[in-house]
Amino acid sequence: MAGRGRAPRWVVGLLLLGLVGLVGCGGAAEPDSATADVQRVLDRRAAAVRDGSERAFVATEVPSSVAAGERAAARTEFKNLRTVPLAAWSYRVTGFHRSGDRGTADAELRYRVEGYDRSPIVAARTLSLTRADGHWYVAADRPAKDAGEQLWEQGTVLAVRGERSLVLGVGQSRDSLRGYTELADRAVPTVREAWGGEWSGRVVVLVPKSLEGMAGLLGAPASGYRGIAAVTTGEAGGSAKAPADRIIVNPDAYGVLGAFGRQVVLTHETTHVATRSATSAATPLWLSEGYADWVGYRGTGRSAAQAAPELARVVSEGHVPAALPDDGDFGFDGDAGSLARAYEGGWLACRLIAERWGEVRLGEFYRAVGAHEERAGAVESALGDVLGTTLEKFTEEWRAYLGDRLG
Structure with a gap:
């Protein structure tokens, strides 16, 4: 299935048959001064990610004296994210609603993976905030309604680089992820030979722990992807400056394939990456x-x-x-x-x-x-x-x- 136009996300997948045997907000919109205060908090949070400073990241969270547990969760989130090779990370507040010392911010998270994304990936986020001692702090940072999770929200990310690929996995061994890089590295020249050179010739593969993890990344029910080995997400008709597509694997279905089937899956999905700019509504x-x-x-x-x-x-x-x-x-x-x-x-x-x-x-x-x-x-x-x-x-x-x- 496919989103159409500039903004919607495109999702395409490969069936296994033939290869085997996304928070409502209450309260009034807050004046610009409060919104600006929240933006500054998120700017500090983004700088902490870019600088690799766990201490600065955790400092944007609700103090333990106000709500126990949030800072421990923030440390875990930061560690999960730390291995992702990021070239950019920022937030843009698009809405803020306040009720007393609590508030909810709608924001766009923009990030780029180094060496792969020419433009930022944009993810809709909903952040719960708490005001204490005259300052706003993040109490929770989660996907907006109907938006997908990010891989690091599912666990510690392991990154394995290939010659033409980057594989990011959760709950997977390094050897397993290395197998994906080998298949993706073989798929790229095969696709280039058939389609031509009008694309980057590099792919990003996300390997969650399970089918449920795959569905979480897509912001959709798992039942809709059972038996689907992999899907590709991206911007329909995306230009050469669009962010790189993501190939998302369903490890439950992919795992039952033989070597031939796994290669066909990765080559099929890599073809979607290559043809994206020529694919439209x-x-x-x-x-x-x-x-x-x-x-x-x-x-x-x-x-x-x-x-x-x-x-x-x-x-x-x-x-x-x-x-x-x-x-x-x-x-x-x-x-x-x-x-x-x-x-x-x-x-x-x-x-x-x-x-x-x-x-x-x-x-x-x-x-x-x-x-x-x-x-x-x-x-x-x-x-x-x-x-x-x-x-x-x-x-x-x-x-x-x-x-x-x-x-």
Whole structure:
């Protein structure tokens, strides 16, 4: 599924089938003077993170004489965050509501990971504050409603660097995270060869402890991602200056994959990172997911039937899909078989284009669809301009291709 436009977050994932066997606030808005006081507290908090000063960070928390336990929690949070290679960290207060000596601030946390983010990641936060001895202190700092957690809120972060990747994990061994860097490092040149050089060629992979941790990072129910090996988050149509996308792994599902499946997953997700600036509201999911699968399987020697078992089953029974997969077919919380067939159908559509018109034309077609101003007519226009065909003719060819390769 995908957020559309400049601000929304984009989330895309890879299904396992075929690879195995976000606080309401009360009170009136506070005058600018109080808001400025709170901003200064958060500025000190941000400086402490940038300087690596646990003492200064904890000093922004509620004094132990006012509320016991907060400073101990602040020390834990700081230690969890300490290993993340940060290039920038700041807060911007967007709203402050006060009731006596207590208040709630809405804020944007902006941070950059060194060597990967060209622009800041922006995370919506809600901070509870307490006033004591004439000063404001942070009592709690948590994700805003419907916003995802940050990895360090789930435990101590371990960072492992690869040649082309940075893997950040919680509850994972160094050896395990090293395995992710090896796969991601192999995925980058594979994707570059297929897509080209219009991206950084570097990826950030987040590995939480469990499916629940993955869901926490996404700010969504865990049930919607059960059986999904990984997703990629980012800004749809993001420019070259956009912050780096994050590949978020579901260790529960990823862990049951073999070596081949793990590599396909990381290559698929890395393709989403590479193609982000060319992916827009005009891009249907059959194309974005199908293209990522096409790159993932490219050069592996897997046949259509081997990589598309669910679709092969229904086609062999005489049920060839009448149309290309719709966006609604890619919902993670629906029927697993239907979801698998949507992915497989998109992959085979891209495979058809690569075989019939060539790999270069497939890339050109992807870019042409994403460059369209709106969804309506995007595929039809690109089919005519790049491939010299119509949607009706292409659909006929795709259906025949399914019958030939899977029947």
